[in-house]
Amino acid sequence: MPKVGIVEGDEIRPLGHETMIDFIGHGGSPEPGEDVVRLEDARLHAPVPGPQKVICIGLNYEDHAEETGAPIPEKPIVFAKYPNSIIGHGEPIVIPPITSQVDYEAELAVVIGKAARNVPESEAMDHVYGYTNANDVSARDIQLGEGGQWTRGKAIDTFCPLGP
Template identity: 45%
Template structure:
């Protein structure tokens, strides 16, 4: 299934994508797409419903973040071999963990703000894991059972804040709108191999990132199991798994950073696409 949230900001309703790409309303069955409704039993119940018997959503409503009430936004750094190489770093023997504020989450096509004082706002397309079941001290073999599905995210980053502002990476990762999420949460049964998906991002029509998730350093089961040994993963938590080469700070000889009025377009095979325009904060 492809689950989504649609409607004005702060008033989103749960929905799913029907067989012809239409949006069908789920608000008569569940209250939201959030951790409370991402367990296997609820997802199995939704699968039994014929989309054609669900209310059709007219028009082209705004699409919100595909998961609501996210308690943690966990990120894995330098997790593509080519990206580590372009920034002159070595892949780490264990997943490198950092966090984004959950207040950074926004809809997949909402405007992205350039923070005040920013000089190096950058882009990062990422495969994102959505946790479906509480996970603590789980094995790699059991990790997939704790995943509700996957989605697309843009890990927007202010590099000057991230690297040179006397702190951990979270300073450069957490501005409002720095985590566009969606358009869909695609349940894990429709993504049989998350390690073989084309992934790309373009800025003002120029393809900057073009890779495949087979280039991940640490796999999805490794990431989920590893994290569960350091924190309890809760239903609805999201895990951004890293970005491939082609970020703005890695472009040579001249890095490129985002300014107001630019457009980012990005996608992952089977998980949909996003499009954002940058604006001043």
């Protein structure tokens, strides 16, 4: 059974919760008592497996827009990745036969720690719990070659490794 833990050197110290959502829901407080696990013996899962939503922003920095030859968007380009896109550190990315042009980008994933809807910009950071690494894997031939199908080209199973 997966457990939430913190990596300390070559060990993982369990924090007493089975999921990150549970850990955040309990105020992010560790519950001591479990034995440490050697990092080499552990499988690192996605920090937030099966989230309700993964909302992404395309062309989110000027240099990337310029390198693709795309104009800098006036409004954010929003697309989704689905929960079945999420995999953990070291899990294989499965490239399906429907694509022949796969690309990837390192991204910063923002973990929202409490419910939020129509939050004013001035209060947005109050809802952020933390950050993790993300790999935005894309089937570029689908994303760009079929009339701008960003979600279809980016939400393929295993196309969003998260963490550690």
